[in-house]
Amino acid sequence: MGRMVVQHRANSRTSHTEQPSKAEPAAQTVKVSTTSKTTKSKATSRPKAVKPTTNAVKSATKPAAKTAAKAATTKATAAKTTKTAKATHKRVDAETARANAALKGLVGEAPAPTIEVKELGQFGRINVMDVTPDEERGIFPARVELGEPFKVTAQVFIEGRTKVGATAIVRNARGRETLRRRMMCTNPGLDRWEVTLKCGEHSDLKPWDEGYAAVKRQLGEWTVTVEGWEDTYTSWLHDARIKVRVLDDVDNALNSGAELLARWAVTLDAKLTVRDRKTLQQAAETMADESLTAEERLAAGDNPQIAALHETNPLRDGISPSQPQRFKVERPKSSFAAWYQFFPRSEGATIDPATGKIVQGTLKTSIAGLERAKAEGFDIVYLPPIFPIGVTNRKGRNNSLVAGPDDPGSPFGIGSALGGHDTVDPLLGTMDDFKALTARAHELGLEIALDFALQCSPDHPWVKQHPDWFRHKPDGTIAFAENPPKKYQDIYPIDFNADMEGIEKEVERVLNLWIDAGVTIFRVDNPHTKPVRFWQDVIAAVTKRHPEVLFLAEAFTRPGMMRALSYVGFTQSHCYFPWRNTKEELEEYLPVTNGDDGYYQHNTFWPTTPDILTAYVRDNGIAGHCVRAVLAAMGSPSWGIYNGFELLENKQRPGFEEQIDNEKYEVKVRDWSKAKKYGVAEMLTALNKIRRSHPAALSYHNLTVLESSDPNVLAFARHTSAELTGTGQADTLIVVVNLDGHDAHQSMIHLDLDKLGLPTDRPLAVRDELTGREFQWGWDNYVSLAPWVDVAHILSVQ
Known part of the structure; x- marks a missing residue:
């Protein structure tokens, strides 16, 4: 039946905790009944009697000693059964006994049974189908952050006009039930039910914080099971109200309700308190009292107190569980995060008064950027590549093909004679300087995200060490990157066809090196230009050793590729938010980001980036910057700001949706004292404070x-x-x-x-x-x- 069928796990805890146990029908015998149907039910619930004829046959073929032992065992078993039955009888309290006496002789209907599902594709007594989310037939589990509220829906129905209910059960990675919530029918015509759940409690602890071990233990694969059940009480109440109103077959209707309430009172699945049980038993006794008026009897089972119990502790007949839906529960900041980007070489940059030339910043002067990010309420600092920059075909200002003698080049042209992806650019400092930067970030409660661009300048050590990792033209030269008409002469793209396994091992080595230096997140440049399987292998290998590490995909591409990248481990993603500016565009886009897509692709809203400066931000001044900040911060749980936004850096390069004097190709010297006159930084700070203060965000x-x-x-x-x-x-x-x-x-x-x-x-x-x-x-x-x-x-x- 389609994508979803009811399935019962052989080792499921549901059969012991959420469904009526096999002993429960016997518990129903506290309703004294003279009907043959109920008597038969009692008989089938008792232990089977020992067959003396069988024992006699066996005894005739065995030595006398063994026969005597067998007889003794049989006698002991019978005595034990009798003792257990007596003990069970003694547990019926006085209130239950009084209700039993009042209900003696009433005729009741057999409740819907729980039908065991033994194989995939079988239905239970209640039909449960199309549980969502369930993309790709459940191969890839939906992803949620620990404590993040999320929605589950399902089709739940039964034959005829009988009423049904639905309950969602959340179990943690160890199979323990952590949450149970009633579902609401939101579309009766389509039998659609939904509920909002969460896996665990939200936490802001970072991987290095004391107490994070408790967070780590909660991560992993959780499940949600939808249990459909016959809502016997609601079905009865609907008919009983009508029959009492028109005086049609009133005694039968009310006696049936009395027996239903009495059975409800002793049903273990309802998880009732002693007080709740007595409430139901007293209501059953009153309803069975034929000396009262019909209205008085009905009122005993139709009142706010009983309605409240039906809402919180319902009688659930014929419980039918769905196949468990898997959810990958990820660590704090996997969904709810605030990013801040700056270039270390611009942070703390100055102009030499003697020469008039720019003196670039370093990792040591970048501490100021960390403190600014912290003051504005951000919790992740994202750094572009900090590796040595190639000299061959180095780009000049504004992406010009020829660099001047003082042009620093693009940090995305990675690699020189000084080293490659595993080396800190000496102009920025040393590996020890970088470790000091991450240590200070951690002191401030900030995570460091490092850009990982898997590409090389012509001077990268890999070009000589592994020439087969690059695509060659027929003339023997290595092809530089291009996306016609765009050309990137300073970059050699990796060719994965010759030795993908070797490239994977090297990339894993490099990522682990930076993780050891304090990086907990990688922002990956253009991952959609590399094989999805490559990322699947790399991310699996890295997170197996470092499960706390997150990955963000800078992938402005087709929806299928973006979804595939999320399936294989990219926790967050850049998206098309910068180009959604009109009311119509936003009303369409916000529900997409904050809907079923959000189980897999966590869109991070950035108003601008070093590559993106839209006409809206260019044309709407301070108000436009604040509008886009509000939409980013409140429109998505994850958002980010590229520094300079606070200083209204909004001049476009003619003919392009990017900044003039782009920081990717030069060092920026900024006067941060001017930020106060614009008020944008104040808005950013307020937004982050609001987000932290409100669970709804x-x-x-x-x-x-x-x-x-x-x-x-x-x-x-x-x-x-x-x-x-x-x-x-x-x-x-x-x-x-x-x-x-x-x-x-x-x-x-x-x-x-x-x-x-x-x-x-x-x-x-x-x-x-x-x-x-x-x-x-x-x-x-x-x-x-x-x-x-x-x-x-x-x-x-x-």
Whole structure:
């Protein structure tokens, strides 16, 4: 049956913890019944009697001593069975016994049984299909960060008009149940049910922090099982209300309900407290009392107290588990992260007053960049390649083909006579300097992400050591990189066809070297130009030794390739967010990033990069920078900023969507004291503070686009229920953005309070996290945003 069928694991704990055990039908005999159906049920639940004829035959063929021993054993077994039965009888308390007496003689229906599924493709008593997420037939598990809320859906149904329910069970990597939640039917016509879950609790601990070992133990492959079940109570209640109202077959309806409540009270799967059991037993006794009116009897089982028990501890008949869905639970910062990029050679760069020439920065002066990133609230610092830069065909300023005598070249033209990917550029410092940088970063609570561009300059040591790793032209020369009409004469691309295994081993060696120096994340340049299998092998080998290491893919390419890279281990990915600027584009793109795609491809939103400067950022000034920062920080759990954004560096190179005087080809000297007059750095700091303070910002699976009447005003909400926030209180953020960086706009914003799980019986008190102002909101709300006052509201529901 399609992609999903109900499957029962032979060694599943479900048969012992989530389904009624084989002993439970016997427990139902606390309902005293005179019907032949119930009597038969009792008989089949008792231990089988010893067959004396069989024993006699065996005794005739064995020595007398063995026959006597066998008889003694049989007698002991019978005595033990009788003793166990008596002990079980003694456990029935007085309240249950009183309910038994009241229910004696009532006629009940057999509950739906749990049908064992013995092979793939068999259905249980309830039908469970199409459990999502389940890409590629479940070969690649969905990926979530520890404690990240996520959504699971399924089709759950039964024949006829009988009501069903569904429960999702979360189990950790050791098979222990950690969470159990009722699912909601969101589309009755399609039998679609959904629920929001989480695997473990959110943590901000870094791999080097004390206590991280406890986080590490929680990582790995978790499972979610959807259990469909017959909702006997709801089915009964629907019919009983009608029959009492029209006085049709009332006694039978109410006596059936009394027996149902009594059975519910002793069902182990319901996990009831003693008080809950007594509540149900008393309700059953009242409902069975024919001296009361029909309305009084029905009210005993149709009231808020019983409804609350049905919500939290329902009677689940015919439990039918789905095949467990696998989830790869990853460490903190695999989904929820804030990146900050700077070039070490520009950090701390100065102009020599004597010569007027630029003196580039070093790894030692880059400490200032770490401190700025920390002050603005970021938690990952991303460094471009820090390896020696080639001389042959070195690029000049603005990607010119001829470099001047003082041009430093592109750090992506990797390798020279000084070394390759395993060497620190001497102009930046030494390996010890780099280790000191990562140590300081860790003291500040920052992770270091290092760019890994798998390409070489013509001067790279690999060119001589491994000439077969490069593609040669018919004339014997090595082909430089190109993407016609673009040409990269300073780079030789790797050819993986001749010796991919050898290249893999060398890359693994290099990555492990930098990990030992303190790197915990690699941002990989253009991974889509290399074989997917290559990355699959490399990432598997590296993470087997260092499971804490994360990988980000800088892959602006086709969706299939981006998805494949995520399957093989790229935890996060660059994406097309910079080019999604209109309301229509964003309303379409945000749900994609924050939907099923988010189980595999964790899009990281960057407003700009060294390679990207869009017309929107160029044309909308300070307001435009703040708008894009708000959208990036609140539109995705993972976002990043390329430094210089705070200084409004927004001049394009003519004819290209990238900066003029690009930092990739020259050293930048910046005056960071000017950042205060723009206020962009202040906005970045505020956004990171809001993100850290609100659990709703953590997930790729909780965003809802809101209706807004103005074409320049975008609105969306993030909501996480109280059970999943870790604080015991629901968390809702409402983001409203004026996309026009020049003019004010007014709009009506519609909130579907029911859908968002918000109160509908009173006004909502909301607080703007950017300004501290407070408002009252409801279903429809008026908003006015002027770029010179407020570019956005980020409202938290109080």
